[in-house]
Amino acid sequence: xxxxxxxxxxxxxxxxxxxxxxxxxxxxxxxxxxxxxxxxxxxxxxxxxxxxxxxxxxxxxxxxxxxxxxxxxxxxxxxxxxxxxxxxxxxxxxxxxxxxxxxxxxxxxxxxxxxxxxxxxxxxxxxxxxxxxxxxxxxxxxxxxxxxxxxxxxxxxxxxxxxxxxxxxxxxxxxxxxxxxxxxxxxxxxxxxxxxxxxxxxxxxxxxxxxxxxxxxxxxxxxxxxxxxxxxxxxxxxxxxxxxxxxxxxxxxxxxxxxx
Ligand code: DGL
Numbered sequence: 001x002x003x004x005x006x007x008x009x010x011x012x013x014x015x016x017x018x019x020x021x022x023x024x025x026x027x028x029x030x031x032x033x034x035x036x037x038x039x040x041x042x043x044x045x046x047x048x049x050x051x052x053x054x055x056x057x058x059x060x061x062x063x064x065x066x067x068x069x070x071x072x073x074x075x076x077x078x079x080x081x082x083x084x085x086x087x088x089x090x091x092x093x094x095x096x097x098x099x100x101x102x103x104x105x106x107x108x109x110x111x112x113x114x115x116x117x118x119x120x121x122x123x124x125x126x127x128x129x130x131x132x133x134x135x136x137x138x139x140x141x142x143x144x145x146x147x148x149x150x151x152x153x154x155x156x157x158x159x160x161x162x163x164x165x166x167x168x169x170x171x172x173x174x175x176x177x178x179x180x181x182x183x184x185x186x187x188x189x190x191x192x193x194x195x196x197x198x199x200x201x202x203x204x205x206x207x208x209x210x211x212x213x214x215x216x217x218x219x220x221x222x223x224x225x226x227x228x229x230x231x232x233x234x235x236x237x238x239x240x241x242x243x244x245x246x247x248x249x250x251x252x253x254x255x256x257x258x259x260x
Contacts, residue, residue, distance in 0.1 A: 003068070003219075003223070003224050003225055003226045003227060003228075004031070004226055004228050004230075005031070005066050005067060005068040006030070006031035006032050006033045006065070006066070006067050006068070006232075006233065006235075007023065007027075007030050007031070007032045007033075007067065007068065007069055007070075007071060007215065007219075008032075008033050008035070008062030008063075008065065008067030008069065008070045008071065009023070009032060009033070009034045009035070009070075009071045009073045010034070010035040010036075010037065010055075010058040010059070010062060010070070010071075010072065010073060010074065010077070011034075011035075011036060011037070011073045011074040011077075011185055012036075012037050012038070012040060012041040012042055012043035012044075012054075012074055012076065012077070012148070013036050013037065013038040013041035013042070013148065013151075013152050013186070013238075013240075014036050014038060014151070014152060014186070014238070014244060014245045014248060015073070015074070015148065015151065015184060015185040015186030015187070015188075015189070016034065016036070016071075016073025016074055016185045017034065017036075017073075017236075017245065017248055017249060018073075018185050018186075018188040018189065018206070018208055019071065019073035019096065019185050019208050019211050019212070020032060020034055020073065021208070022208040022209050022211065022212035023071065023211070023212045023215055024234070025212070026212040026213070026215075026216055027212070027215065027216060027219075027225075027226075028232070029225075029226050029227075029228075029232055030219075030225075030226050030232055031226070031232040031233040031234065032232070032234050032235070033062060033065050033067060033235050033237070034073075034234075034235070034236045034237065035058050035061060035062065035237050035238075035260065036236065036237065036238040036239070036240070036245055037054060037057075037058055037239060037260075038152055038238050038239060038240035038241075038245075039239040039240045040054055040239075041148060041149070041152050041240075042076075042117065042148040042149060042152075043074065043076045043077060043117070043119060044076050044116075044117025044118050044119045044120070044143075044144075044148060044184070045117070045118055045119070045145075046119065048080050048119075048123075051076060051077055051080040051081055051119055052080060052081045052084055054077070055072070055077045055080070055081035055084075055085060056081075056084075056085070057260070058077075058260075059085055059089060059091075061260050063089065063091055067091070068091070068219075068224050069091065069092045069093075069094065069215065069218065069219060069224065070085075070091055070092070070093050070094070071093075071094045071096075071211065071215055072085075072093060072094065072095045072096065073096060073185050073211070074096065074185055075096050075097060075098060075116060075117065075120045075183050075184050075185060075207075076116075076117045076119040076120050076184070078095030078096050078097060078125075079095075079097060079119070079120045079123035079124075079125040079126050080119055080123050080125075082095040082125075083125075092218050092222065094211060094214050094215050094218060096185060096207050096211050097125065097126070097129065097183075097207065098114055098116055098120065098126065098129075098181050098182075098183030098207065099181050099183075099205050099206060099207045099210065100112070100114065100129050100130060100133065100139070100181060101129070101132075101133075102205060103179035103181050103203075103205055104132075104133035104136075104137055104139075106179065107137055107177075107178055107179050108178055109176045109177065109178040110136070110137045110138060111137060111138040111139075111140065111172075111175045111176050111177045111178070112137060112138070112139055112140070112177055112178070112179040112180075112181060113140045113142065113169070113172035113175075113177040113179070113180045113181065114139060114140070114141050114142065114180075114181040114183050115142050115144045115147075115168060115180065115181070115182060115183060115184070115187060116141070116142075116143070116144065116181075116182075116183025116184050117143065117144060117148070117183075117184050118143045118145070120183055120184065121141050121143060121183075126183075138175055140171055140172045140175050140177060142168045142169075142171070142172065144164075144168060144184060144187065145164075146160075146164050147161065147164060147165075147184075147186065147187070147190070148184070148186050150164075151186045151189055151190075152186075152240075152244065153244065154243070154244035154247060154248075156189055156190075156192075156193070157193070161190075161193065162193060162197070165190065165193065165194065165197060166197070169197065169198065173198075173199075177202060178201060178202055178203065179202070179203050179204075179205060180194070180198065180202055180203070180204045180205070181205055181206070182204060182205065182206040185206075185208075187206065188206050188208060189248065191204055234253050234254065235253075235254050235256065236249065236253055236254065236255040236256065237255075237256050237257075237258040237260065238255065238256075238257060238258070239257070239258060239259055239260055240257075241257075242255045242256070242257050
């Protein structure tokens with residue numbers, strides 16, 4: 001395995017680009033291949049078997065492209081498939097899970113909110129984490145039904161999105177949360193809207209920076225960081241329309257349509 005090879009990143013769609021941005025900011029010397037499986041988005045309401053099958057398809061594509069590590073930039077795919085993937089492929093995997101721990105350890109009101117997909121909130125991995133804290137604090141879980149399709153459609157400022165968020169945040173506000181955990185990689189794109197809707201004392205957190213740090217650590221520990229000085233190659237592939245992906249990347253990267 002040569003350290004010039006790219007980091008492979010996949011998500012059910014464009015949301016994992018929020019993770020790519022963190023990785024690229026921390027590791028600007030690394031080449032990346034990003035797969036947006038938008039044609040199959042959202043993963044959040046699919047069965048565990050379907051999420052696993054799609055995660056295997058994305059993983060095999062990235063391995064065949066020559067990636068040296070795979071970042072599963074999707075909470076739904078991580079919580080449902082990472083154990084299987086790690087057991088069946090020798091390439092290192094980095095996953096993402098909702099940032100429950102920092103919220104649970106720092107909450108003053110003893111109540112935190114978590115917005116994520118049904119697939120994440122119903123996973124065993126998620127329950128294992130919440131079980132560690134649920135005796136000491138209130139954890140208000142909310143499925144973000146309908147949010148991912150609106151983000152995939154580029155409707156980040158829409159009335160529909162605002163109405164959904166109002167409904168989803170209401171029980172959290174009633175329980176006096178002081179942390180809102182974004183448990184889906186699409187949701188960091190909600191932050192501008194959420195910041196306007198939430199009282200100032202509520203902190204919004206996600207796991208993007210932690211995933212980038214972990215990617216760096218694993219690459220360094222396996223001597224896989226790119227030490228060559230050539231300009232890295234960053235490529236995005238989507239199996240659906242590329243307009244919205246291009247827009248959220250501000251047309252800064254090479255985005256291609258690809259059937260996979
Ligand atoms: N962005 C993904 C996540 O982090 C998946 C959202 C979906 O496809 O439902 O969970």
